[in-house]
Amino acid sequence: MTVTHLEGKGFRNLLDFSLSFGQGVNILYGDNAQGKTNLLEALWMFTGSRSFRGAKDAELIRFEEKKASLTLQFKAQGRDQEAQLQIGDGKQALLNGVGPSPVSVLNGQFCAVVFAPGHLSLVKEGPEGRRRFLDQAICQVWPKYASLLGEYHRCLHQRNMLLKDVAFHSQLLDTLDIWEHFLSSYGGQICSIRMRYLERLAPTAAALYGEMSGDKEALYIAYHSKAQGVPWDKSIEEALKQSRKDDIAAGYTTVGPHRDDLKLLLDGKPAKNYGSQGQQRSIVLSLKMAEADVLKGITGEQPVLLLDDVMSELDPRRQDTILNHAGAGQVFVTCCDPAPVVRLTEGEVFEVSGGMIRPGL
Ligand code: ATP
Ligand code: MG
CATH class of the missing domain: 1.20.1050.90 (RecF/RecN/SMC, N-terminal domain)
Incomplete structure (x- = not known):
């Protein structure tokens, strides 16, 4: 499963964008509160599930606007596919031009596994x-x-x-x-x-x-x-x-x-009682990456891995394992400082600043 292109209008703080991504690791870097997690959330919405931050639909729409729309081009089951999401008065999806339908039509079409800091509660x-x-x-x-x-x-x-x-x-x-x-x-x-x-x-x-x-x-x-x-x-x-x-x-x-x-x-x-911060984080990441592996073993499709702020609290060996394991499929990873990630893996780099996403360091 590979994301090739994503377009968005009116989604969170992101300025209207149209972006193409690499097949391997995509590094989204920038200061705090610039829109990195918002971009991962935009991708995640195409799984047909609720926001991984538990956000209500209205919270996904840019302040002062009434609707948001996202268009995703991806490769799955060896075919080029396109999904569109309209968020406004409810949430609707079009898959390969068919719809609008309830977003549940996307279940199992676009597969992703997400790690966000909130998942440490696991x-x-x-x-x-x-x-x-x-x-x-x-x-x-x-x-x-x-x-x-x-x-x-x-x-x-x-x-x-x-x-x-x-x-x-x-x-x-x-x-x-x-x-x-x-x-x-x-x-x-x-x-x-x-x-x-x-x-x-x-x-x-x-x-x-x-x-x-x-x-x-x-x-x-x-x-x-x-x-x-x-x-x-x-x-x-x-x-x-x-x-x-x-x-x-x-x-x-x-x-x-x-x-x-x-x-x-x-x-x-x-x-829960004895693990250090890094150990607890490593456990959640192991569970999430194993989830992706099992999904691939059963469906034959490697899900896209969305890793939000995973690198903090991890030593270089743990970081390396994650990026290199994840490197087997497509991964989107957010960070404030791209240098350690760039050292560990080749990938496309995007700067996120003030809701604007630009390719390159
Ligand atoms: P961090 O490194 O701190 O995790 P981030 O780059 O991941 O930062 P995001 O969570 O993507 O930051 O949020 C970026 C900004 O988007 C925040 O300042 C937030 O206030 C703003 N924001 C959230 N929802 C909306 C919305 N519906 N409309 C406009 N802006 C929003
Ligand atoms: Mg964030």
Whole structure:
């Protein structure tokens, strides 16, 4: 997957632009608050997902303007393709001239993996972000997984409603049995798919982390669930029965894939509690680059890698691993000082200043 050209009008602070990019590393440099992350965000919007900064559509439009438009030319599945995004009264997409359609038509057409400093929460914070990472990564390779998650959450909602009523109406216990059966069936499928995905992701991420640390540190990733494991549907059903009393008291469901977690251990110790800044950053980058590798292994397409401000806090070996590994596909990397990046990799360089993007150092 390669971005060849991007045009934008009215997007964030970026002055109207029309840019062609290199097939390898593209370095976007400039002082703070000039528009570097905005440019990565513009590219990311073509994945059909929400902004990686969690921005609302209106925040993407330049102050005082009413709409923004972006046009992306890219190569995927050996073909030249063009996608357009119109952001204004809602958000719409055209793919190869067809549309306007909801932006979900872009899912799986343009694939990218993004690292932004906010993603450090994957290591630093609670399990929700780790589950979201896993689920979003799986959705990129198996789009049907999204509807499975939807069904699971529908059943979860039903069980949670019942838990609140059952304390007053014991005849509802039979209905609880039925919803628990559905919940375990969908939950079992979710856990099995997550495990299958992790079988590919975990060793890849561990190998990348090993390379970054010069094989001095070992990253271990494990799935953590209150349910016992295979067969997942049976073990989730069992865990739900066992936690029923507690769940009725709590008024919500305390076991199942919506409560599971990924354990991230560095040399056997939780990275959240013991990892240094650089180690935590390296873990997130290993996970993200492994996500890109798995996507390539399954779909045959190497996603575009968007790396926002990754170089800070990393020693030269770690920087080198990232840029050279990423160099296998197309990468966009932002930084304030281009010198260390330029030393490590050949690539096209763009200066971002006051919302203006110019090729060259
Ligand atoms: P840093 O190195 O600090 O990360 P950056 O170059 O990545 O900086 P951006 O996050 O791209 O900076 O933001 C650049 C500027 O865009 C900010 O000053 C911000 O106020 C401005 N900005 C954000 N949204 C809009 C908008 N909708 N319209 C106009 N300007 C905006
Ligand atoms: Mg930035």
